[in-house]
Amino acid sequence: EDQVTQSPEALRLQEGESSSLNCSYTVSGLRGLFWYRQDPGKGPEFLFTLYSAGEEKEKERLKATLTKKESFLHITAPKPEDSATYLCAVQPISNFGNEKLTFGTGTRLTIIP
Amino acid sequence: DAGITQSPRHKVTETGTPVTLRCHQTENHRYMYWYRQDPGHGLRLIHYSYGVKDTDKGEVSDGYSVSRSKTEDFLLTLESATSSQTSVYFCAISESGQAYNEQFFGPGTRLTVL
Numbered sequence: 001e002d003q004v005t006q007s008p009e010a011l012r013l014q015e016g017e018s019s020s021l022n023c024s025y026t027v028s029g030l031r032g033l034f035w036y037r038q039d040p041g042k043g044p045e046f047l048f049t050l051y052s053a054g055e056e057k058e059k060e061r062l063k064a065t066l067t068k069k070e071s072f073l074h075i076t077a078p079k080p081e082d083s084a085t086y087l088c089a090v091q092p093i094s095n096f097g098n099e100k101l102t103f104g105t106g107t108r109l110t111i112i113p
Numbered sequence: 114d115a116g117i118t119q120s121p122r123h124k125v126t127e128t129g130t131p132v133t134l135r136c137h138q139t140e141n142h143r144y145m146y147w148y149r150q151d152p153g154h155g156l157r158l159i160h161y162s163y164g165v166k167d168t169d170k171g172e173v174s175d176g177y178s179v180s181r182s183k184t185e186d187f188l189l190t191l192e193s194a195t196s197s198q199t200s201v202y203f204c205a206i207s208e209s210g211q212a213y214n215e216q217f218f219g220p221g222t223r224l225t226v227l
Binding site: 031032036043044087089100105 | 215
């Protein structure tokens with residue numbers, strides 16, 4: 001069974017204090033790993049897709065990395081507007097053609113001004 | 114934002130009544146999904162569709178049915194609502210093919226079953 005575990009559950013940082021969020025996964029074969037941002041009362045917003053170990057992607061203050069067992073979302077010099085819940089999801093190779101994702105429960109990030 | 118709307122956005126209903134939630138897309142994407150989101154469980158797939166009139170079950174499909182008669186619309190029906198179906202429901206869409214397997218989400222429907 002595919003599993004996604006995110007840690008920590010919640011993280012409070014001072015503005016400008018860099019940190020990383022972790023997404024550990026177990027799948028029979030990874031087709032893609034996805035990061036989403038979710039603001040309260042809204043739907044998840046797509047951030048990144050990573051396909052293979054060693055891959056990195058960046059967007060503003062966020063950088064996502066991938067290994068064979070986990071992904072990290074690095075947040076550099078965060079601002080209060082980066083406060084949100086960050087979700088990780090995996091798509092196994094066995095689900096090719098139907099795009100089903102397995103989600104983690106998320107990390108709730110709060111940036112204090 | 115991807116062109117996805119959900120209706121209603123909020124609904125309160127009573128146990129035993131049928132409820133239908135609607136998802137409408139303007140992106141002409143092939144795949145559509147219904148998820149529910151509950152504290153401590155994350156997003157869980159209820160049903161999905163891979164084309165008009167083509168649907169399949171997800172991880173938590175009991176008590177739910179779906180229909181897709183047009184590319185742009187995907188309906189989720191709770192046949193007889195129960196309190197355990199109180200949740201936030203999200204619709205998502207994706208295009209098929211390796212370059213397009215990201216899913217894009219709608220704004221959600223908050224359903225309360227009393």
